[in-house]
Amino acid sequence: MREKIVLIDGHSILNRAFYGVPDLTNAEGLHTNAIYGFLNILFKILDEEQPEYLTVTFDVHAPTFRHEMYPEYKGTRKPMAEELRQQVPVIKEVLQAMNIATIEKAGLEADDLLGTISHSCEEKGMDVAIISGDRDTLQLATEHVKIRIPKTKQGRTEIEDYFASDVKEKYGVTPTEFIDVKALMGDTADNIPGVPGIGEKTATKIIVEYGNIENAHEHVSELKPPRASKNLDEFWDQAVLSKTLATIDIHADVPFDLEAARHGNMYTKEAHDYFQRLQFKNLLGRFDVEADSNDVEEYFKEITEKAEIEQVFAEAMKAKLVGVGISEDAGNVLPLFAHESGYGRISLAYDREKIYTIPADMEVTMDYLFGKLTELAKKVDTFVLCNLKKYLSLISVEKEEHCFDPILAAYLLNPLKNDYDFEDIAREQLNLIIDEKADEKTKSCYEAYTAFASVEILKKKLDETKMKKLFDEIEMPLLFTLYDMEHAGVKIEADALKTYGEQLGSKIVELEKNIYDKAGEVFNINSPKQLGVILFEKMGLPNGKKTKTGYSTAADVLDKLAPDYPIVSEILEYRQLTKLKSTYADGLAGFIQTDGRIHGTFNQTITATGRISSTEPNLQNIPIRTELGRLLRKVFVPEEGYVFVDADYSQIELRILAHCSGDEQLIQAYREARDIHRITASQVFHIPFDEVTDLQRRNAKAVNFGIVYGISSFGLSQDLSITRKEAAQYIENYFQTYPGIKTFLDESVENAKEHGYAVTLYGRRRPVPELKSSNFMQRSFGERVAMNAPIQGTAADIMKIAMIGVNRELKKRNMKSRLILQVHDELLIEAYQDEVEEVQTILKDQMEHAAELKVPLIVDMHNGNNWYEAK
């Protein structure tokens, strides 16, 4: 059996990975995509090859003999992107931690290292696999040396393999001849000149016939085409030089120690730590956690005897800090508002050595256990539970301020993650890896232990990042407010909703008929692909924008065509109606529960900026902008004996901008103005307030919005359908009128660049790793984010403060009225008829005084018997 060595061309694979894997960053803001891609390729190769030896080669950035011969060598290469450069030293450290040999030598290129090691290993009777993204290495292929070139296709890595025979098959020349082909055709990437007028085709033909350039030169007069003949003669010196440059040295002086390259255990503690730090979650699964199990598991104990359970609870009640884990019985969804709480288990951790898990059974029911947890939450100083809101229907909490939800803390510390679970917190805060295959008992204990042990660390981090107050005074209290809102839900007139849907349905059928008629065939109007073909190919309409996959049929494109083509108007109407029917009429109907109400979910850990989001269903995007859509709001009604009171902040984001920038003009405008957009128009266009035209006002309004979004002339020009130049002029005028805003936005970007994150008035942070990107588009995005996040985030903070205040007042005064919806700058209260005035006072007071800014916060309020009327 021949032994095998795998040789990896480090820089080349890292480079491939960098361009093939979407941008990733870890919590420190370090880019990790190339490292991640590299490791994936590494693991795949090792799984396939099972080699005895392994080495990764790297280039040192030092001149090589090729530069001495030809200073322009590799001269045209672009410098490495910063995001890639920073990953190079890290991958070297990671490889070292994995006991993988690396080799680099000043004055030698990776190719020469690969060639020399490969050659010497083959001579020792070994098989060699060279992994490189660079086709130059194909010249090294032999019967025993296999060149493997990974390619990323749609996220999957496929590898092309080349032995000598495969090179011949694919390129028509042997690996050795491959060098001569390159000498003739040159290589712009490496700045190898080659012979002018000879490309790949001619070069291959010549070498196939003559075997090498020397022999070709001897028969130079016979070469075809005549151009090749003439130029090879004329540029013969250049051809010889090119051949030398193109030839990989297989006899270089390389300090290679085969024994040091022996492939051993990669899954070390150090490597594990690196993977954790880099947040390569799915690669961590490769580490054998069983063998290196966490010490804490010693103290995990399942208890089933009622007496012992009682005793454990009694002991826990005396503790200061208790971590809790709750597991639902597999396959059994925990009913949120039901009393039969199903089967599952709860776990408690109230000391590093006191970690218990208790399965529910016929005697020790979940109801009993939740009762105990309720008692516990009352007694202990700190009651810690992940996703607390989810369990508040089962655990009644009296002392809200004694609760701690680690999930919310983790969100504040890094709001960019897709999801937050206790396994992540265990890993990130406690350096604890929980085996995915662990049993339910063990997992539940870990959940309780993680809750218990992470509090101190999370609090410290919140302190260090100056977000403790934000956590204690906004996020934690808000959790309870949101629970109350979800629990209350909103009443829907199911019958009216059904009728609305049916009316849409018949109109849709009608439109369908007309559209098929005009198109001359039946097709799926909802398929952008089919629609594009019908409109832009079959009917020959002028097509504007394109998407990655075909023609764009987006509304802004169709809007432009609608005046000239009746079918387009009908398609637009069809789109609107089907949207209303599927998402809203039919969609919402599916969420109405037996109490006649929709109990959606308000998510607190989704957005990057601190806003709340709404799901199942989304109650924050109910139509309003078109009358037909707006009618839907008539089915959102208060219960008998109640009315809706709706309150929304007037231009809260612009007011925050005025406050944060301190711009005197804007502040003054807000202190006086009824109509800020008109004032803006008047000041920006230098015309008297009363003479501002509608168009001017509309433009000023768009600029105001643009400023909040992180203005760009392109974006504004799109929005207003004007040229970029005109848009740029608007912006310049705006900044001249409000110089404080220009300064503020610039400072926001500078700040975010310096610290790596944008920050709100209340200290909420939003990391902006894109600012470090070398990619213009990415970086510009980062700049806009850095301008927008403090504004949008502060607005979210203020609204959260108001919500907590409103809810607290309603409860404190034992009112029947309740807060039921939040839509970013709007609150909806279902007010008991006798309490309407009080509710209005509370809403106005709490919302307008949630923050004291340099400009007044103004709230508009309306009552109604449905949401349509109240808005």
Place this chain on the structure above:
DNA sequence: GTCCTCACG
């Protein structure tokens, strides 16, 4: 699972 489209602030 990803893309496109579109509903909201």
Place this chain on the structure above:
DNA sequence: ACGTACGTGAGGACC
């Protein structure tokens, strides 16, 4: 030259 406005969630098509 690059190809965007900021922040979301849901449905339908298509792979």
